[in-house]
Amino acid sequence: MKAIVNVMLKNGVLDPQGKAIEHALHNLGFAQVGEVRMGKVIELELAEIDPAKAKAAAEEMARKLLANTVIESFKVEIAA
Amino acid sequence: MKAIVNVMLKNGVLDPQGKAIEHALHNLGFAQVGEVRMGKVIELELAEIDPAKAKAAAEEMARKLLANTVIESFKVEIAA
Amino acid sequence: MKAAILHFPGINRERDMIIAVRQSFGAEPQIVWHKETELPAVDLVILPGGFSFGDYLRCGAMAAQSPIMQAVKRHAERGGYVLGVCNGFQILTEAGLLPGALLRNAGLRFLSMDTLLRVERNDTVFTKGWAKGATFRAPMAHGDGNYTADVATLDRLEGENLVAFRYADGNRNGSARDIAGIFSSNLRVLGLMPHPENLVDPLLGGTDGKPLFDALAAA
């Protein structure tokens, strides 16, 4: 079972990388681009076969290590 | 319209971060964790309202800037 | 005061720190491996700079989960002294021993140059070697020194006078309110980004950082 953990900076936390990408995209002529935010995605292979349990485990990993909840929020998805 | 670009190292390319996270999760007692890969996610606000066009635009941005296609592959999703 | 320096894999300024401590304390600091679960009997625990665990995932995130950090938390709860420099500061925030977080530098580039720090208060064991408002030079060398916290936390830090140092010659990394270092509420935990330990010898450009170590040694 695969868990996909998405970690983004919380709204309100300045995202220098997102800002830089936004700027670079504008320079490349992509005028239609508005706000850009950049985050991390962590794909975990899990031995778990129960999707609910896998999700709970991945969420625990995110809380403990994968995300810093002072500045980041996370979302877990389970893929087959 | 929002485009979400997922950028991951290609298979076979060493992922030092993924490896280190895997190790750290094991040390934290998450024994069920197998391979871990880490990538980037970039969320783009687009002025575009046509999903197909938005997707095509985001893919072009990924090829030109967001992904380093020598070592990374990418996937674009359109969210409402 | 007796000091111990924590050794996490990937840190790289432990030797610099040992030299600075040795010179001021007149004694060798003890080195404590990250997998230990107890600290030796010391008054001061130092978390040096570097790239613990490669700074992979987030700076300091993995080191903050090391077994030794439980002992550091107990040490801090008992009122022990803790100093975290650069990566050490990042580890302290990740471990929750100091508030806020250190984000990627605003310009997205590593910054390696001397900076000037202003001493915001000198009535602490760490800063009593300087005059209040004094400035001193310290090399910085970091990619993630952009201090951030929510507004309430920033206001509290200012209100309780817990900002230790501010950048006095320009804010290169984007830190909120020019913050370069902060204290814990009891003033016994200090984290800062620049490296006073790299300026403790006239041959190497000056002794601007020495008052920190001299003050700690005398305490």
Added chain:
Amino acid sequence: MTQVNADLAKSFGLNAEEWGKVLEIMGREPTFTELGIFSVMWSEHCSYKSSRVWLKELPTKAPWVIHGPGENAGVIDIGEGLAAVFKMESHNHPSFIEPYQGAATGVGGILRDVFTMGARPIANLNALRFGDPKLPVTKRVVDGVVRGIGGYGNCVGVPTVGGEVNFHPAYNGNPLVNAMTVGIARTDKIFLSAAAGVGNPVVYVGSKTGRDGIHGATMASTEFDASSEEKRPTVQVGDPFTEKLLIEACLELMQTDAIVAIQDMGAAGLTSSSVEMAGKGGVGIELVLDDVPQRETGMSAYEMMLSESQERMLLVLKPERSEMARAIIEKWDLDYAIIGHITDSGRIVVKHKGAIEADIPLAPLSDAAPLYRRPTAETPKPAKLGPVEGSTPLDQALLKLIACPDLCSRRWIYDQYDSTVGGQTVKRPAQADAAIVRLEGTNRALAITTDVTPRYVVADPEEGGKQAVAETWRNITATGALPLAITDNMNFGNPEKPEIMGQFASAIKGMAAACEALDYPVVSGNVSLYNETEGRPILPTPAIGGVGVINDVSKAVGYAIAPGQELVLVGQTHGELGCSLYLREILGREDGAPPPVDLDAERRNGDFVRAQILAGHVAACHDIADGGLLIAVAEMALAGDTGVELAAAGDAAFWFGEDQARYVVAVRDAAALLKAAAAAGIPAQRIGHTVNSDKLTLPNGVAISLAQLRDAHEGFFPRWFA
């Protein structure tokens, strides 16, 4: 199974004659894996087949040389029981394909060459050449390379203390990334790679093996489907954290007596390390690949033997110490595996899944390696530059020159490199002509620099070769240190072209003459050939890395001046404008002969200046190089934030000529220095003095504010990357 034949060999880079030799040595058709081993061992990169005959002409000996070329890095005695271990290496091609990772893994590779020998790395430098800054690709490459060098070097915690950067369209499709590492070991604790002791375990340490960077030749094999993404040779990604663990683990293991021999796995990974270790020791080696730590599934023997996965070492251990060694390595969370043992067969035998995949006699594999004396065509000697026209006022010429990409401040680059970690950096970039790094716990320090002026080398390879060596010697001398030895990185075009081989041979000749005259031998080096795009070669670039020592670091000087000093020019000035930056940037010409290098004058002038520095008579010193005298003075003024009033009369050739063997020296007492120079028969003249002001005043009375000068000097990189 793929048919192993002459065609396949050709696609692996072996010509018909070389294939014939393989058949002769083996007495049968080689297996696929054996062919792979021959092809990499006989590649230009591993065998030096085009360059070996010429490299032999370089002087490599001196009483202080402990190990010259042939080991992983050169080793010299620097006193107090300490040795400096150093080498330079290129990562040119990978840095063009993927600038960040190419440069990063370049740094990783050269670090391993140094700590393999038991030395703790204490300094990194990098010599970089890029294409035309007007091209967008150049900007992308510069950005990636600089980030990559910083990303790796900063993380492993070795200070990056110096280097050089040039731009020229000849590097458009082929940038050069040459990285140098200097380490320190005890002279009685140097580790070598010659294997010994039949039965001793062969131990693999470090990262797991993946399919990284497997020889491009594999693409031709039917075992690989070119359309299958998964099996493509992949770009190597650096893992500086693992490298840091590897440094600490190896140095800790080296404190014990467990190691018989040690070698990093560099180019051609397991193949070259095992072949070289066994070959040097005159023994045999047997490998069982099933036990190699693997990152990917289904790897073949061929893939494991040729993988260039980074951050790996191969060791031969004393059997009774292997469990202790395992404990040390595993403490650092690194893989440890016994993957074979030493034999007395004189052969390399590779087993995998119960089958013998390779069985090659070692002696012929190295002794019969191809060696070519390729045809050479000498570069015709350039005509000396005639009189030049030009009426650009001195101040305008200065402002333009000091702002050009080849002379402007490199601050934007070195500000991204941690130059202070380790706590021993006495002179950082742009403070002295060579970086000064103290040896921890002593008063002694090393002075380290890299240099070459490719525009001289292309015009006159022999003079250019001399000049490159002489300039590094001068850089070190200008700090007060005694130059001891060099490493080199010979970056050239296609050696099969006689004019390129001619450049190579002549450059070596010039380098050898300079090394000889200056008592400054070559102790290590690297050759990078085929640096061409679409048939256009790079400028011949023999990058030199020089190392010197100063016994009392408190006597070392930089080039920052202060008020109350007089400026003296030491050395003869004829006004050599041939191949100068003045000619190129102000007059738009690149012709003429480069400044001749008078090695006797070089030695005499340098020894004089060094003695004056060590006697405490000199407050600041700067060698005169690119851009000439006025640029040197301007750099001194900017470094010290101190005004200067110049008094000497001279034309553009005087102020911007690039005559060699010269220094600007700042002293309290010019008369005393001039007297000493006269006594020693050294040309010297007073050219001005420093003032407590913010202006550089030219002899014609025109003053340039230091702010304006600084703006011009500091502008290029920040503007480019704004």
